[in-house]
Amino acid sequence: MSSEIFLIPFLTGLVCAIVLPLLGCYLRLRDQWLAALAYAHVAAAGALLALLVGVPPVLGGLSMAALAGAGRRLFARRLSGGAGDALLLLGGWSGAVLLAANAPMAERLGHALFDGQLYFASSQELWPVAIGGAVALLALRALSSRLLLARVYPDLFRLRGLPAWPIQVGFDLMAALGLALATMSLGVMGAFALVFIPPWLAFRRAANWRSGLGWAVAISLVAYVSAFALALGLDQPFGPVLAVLLALAGLLVA
Amino acid sequence: MNSLLRTEQLVVGWQQPATRPLDLNVAAGEIVGLTGPNGVGKSTLLSAFAGRAKVFSGRIEQRPGLRLALQRQDVPPVVGMPLSGRELLALTGASAEGLPVWLAGRLDIRLDRLSGGQRHYLTLWAVLQAPADLVLLDEPTNNLDVAGVAHLTEHLRDRAAAGAGILVVSHDTAFVDAVCDRVIALKGHDVV
Numbered sequence: 152m153s154s155e156i157f158l159i160p161f162l163t164g165l166v167c168a169i170v171l172p173l174l175g176c177y178l179r180l181r182d183q184w185l186a187a188l189a190y191a192h193v194a195a196a197g198a199l200l201a202l203l204v205g206v207p208p209v210l211g212g213l214s215m216a217a218l219a220g221a222g223r224r225l226f227a228r229r230l231s232g233g234a235g236d237a238l239l240l241l242g243g244w245s246g247a248v249l250l251a252a253n254a255p256m257a258e259r260l261g262h263a264l265f266d267g268q269l270y271f272a273s274s275q276e277l278w279p280v281a282i283g284g285a286v287a288l289l290a291l292r293a294l295s296s297r298l299l300l301a302r303v304y305p306d307l308f309r310l311r312g313l314p315a316w317p318i319q320v321g322f323d324l325m326a327a328l329g330l331a332l333a334t335m336s337l338g339v340m341g342a343f344a345l346v347f348i349p350p351w352l353a354f355r356r357a358a359n360w361r362s363g364l365g366w367a368v369a370i371s372l373v374a375y376v377s378a379f380a381l382a383l384g385l386d387q388p389f390g391p392v393l394a395v396l397l398a399l400a401g402l403l404v405a
Numbered sequence: 406m407n408s409l410l411r412t413e414q415l416v417v418g419w420q421q422p423a424t425r426p427l428d429l430n431v432a433a434g435e436i437v438g439l440t441g442p443n444g445v446g447k448s449t450l451l452s453a454f455a456g457r458a459k460v461f462s463g464r465i466e467q468r469p470g471l472r473l474a475l476q477r478q479d480v481p482p483v484v485g486m487p488l489s490g491r492e493l494l495a496l497t498g499a500s501a502e503g504l505p506v507w508l509a510g511r512l513d514i515r516l517d518r519l520s521g522g523q524r525h526y527l528t529l530w531a532v533l534q535a536p537a538d539l540v541l542l543d544e545p546t547n548n549l550d551v552a553g554v555a556h557l558t559e560h561l562r563d564r565a566a567a568g569a570g571i572l573v574v575s576h577d578t579a580f581v582d583a584v585c586d587r588v589i590a591l592k593g594h595d596v597v
Binding site for chain 2: 180296299300302303304306307309310311353354356357358359360361362363
């Protein structure tokens with residue numbers, strides 16, 4: 152890193168580039184990849200709303216995403232087949248765009264959230280991302296076998312009397328908060344790209360689950376470091392550069 | 406007799422009753438077959454024993470602390486997922502010991518890169534060998550070739566000899582006759 156002013160943004164994104172693809176593997180396992188995009192949009196809307204009412208945007212984004220993650224289960228039966236996630240996505244997107252369009256003070260933040268201006272990240276973003284990332288890694292490690300069992304053998308999971316809430320509401324909440332934190336730094340599409348594309352590619356190529364997780368993180372890190380250097384060198388917003396690199400990798404490898 | 410599961414005049418279904426009243430007893434070390442035409446409620450009975458389908462009348466008694474395992478007809482959703490056979494067995498706590506030779510050497514291959522029959526047998530084995538006192542099997546011979554059915558028959562006998570109770574739903578008459586100690590035939594709406 153040639154300059155220290157880019158160190159904190161780089162570290163913030165680095166944590167996201169490790170945690171998001173792992174989270175994405177379990178979201179993909181559960182057929183919830185669309186939920187990731189929905190959480191990112193809802194978090195953006197929450198951050199803009201918070202700005203307007205004088206609350207720190209990070210708190211607003213986390214709160215709205217947490218509500219979406221925890222509340223998702225309540226409507227799961229009525230809104231099956233991904234309809235719930237699609238509605239959340241549309242609601243979050245329209246709310247964010249309308250807030251940004253009608254409130255001058257929200258417009259700048261709106262641009263940052265949708266452009267993915269990682270280079271503006273400060274220690275205010277780094278610490279929550281670092282702590283949240285560590286918690287997410289520990290939680291995923293603890294929940295991994297239960298998440299897999301609940302997906303592959305739901306009857307066996309239930310017959311063993313294993314508690315359902317950490318797998319259902321707990322995981323949804325963790326995914327929502329993780330996406331919200333990442334969205335504040337990487338932007339909506341940057342965060343979604345790291346959740347979606349590395350696991351998608353890893354699932355196609357990996358020989359087993361463990362190596363799938365490894366592949367997802369490796370792909371994510373290579374794309375992240377390349378995008379960071381490229382966007383900096385070309386003076387471009389980070390989020391679209393990361394997304395286009397991952398999309399190209401997807402087309403080449405798939 | 407060490408009864409694991411007993412029913413009295415049991416009627417089960419989903420939204421409405423789907424079976425006729427059934428009296429059934431499965432003891433430890435016993436293999437019981439449940440046969441009959443489509444729509445008579447065989448799979449629904451297994452679902453009711455596993456706590457999914459609704460009991461409309463009668464009752465189910467289980468030995469306290471009974472550990473159940475249920476294999477359903479539909480193959481677990483493993484296509485597109487990088488999950489190896491070895492990882493699958495680890496998930497359910499099943500041992501690889503006793504697997505047929507045509508599968509034992511393929512445990513490190515992804516499940517969605519196995520043939521349909523191999524995948525079915527491995528996903529069945531993961532349930533069959535999971536720690537359980539009573540194993541409920543729904544059409545276990547689907548997609549199995551002759552070698553697979555022969556191995557399954559032999560293994561079910563071993564599992565029962567080790568003390569597990571097994572309740573098998575199947576249309577495969579030859580298999581049911583070969584493996585079961587008792588067979589209950591549900592014909593139309595009459596239990597024979």
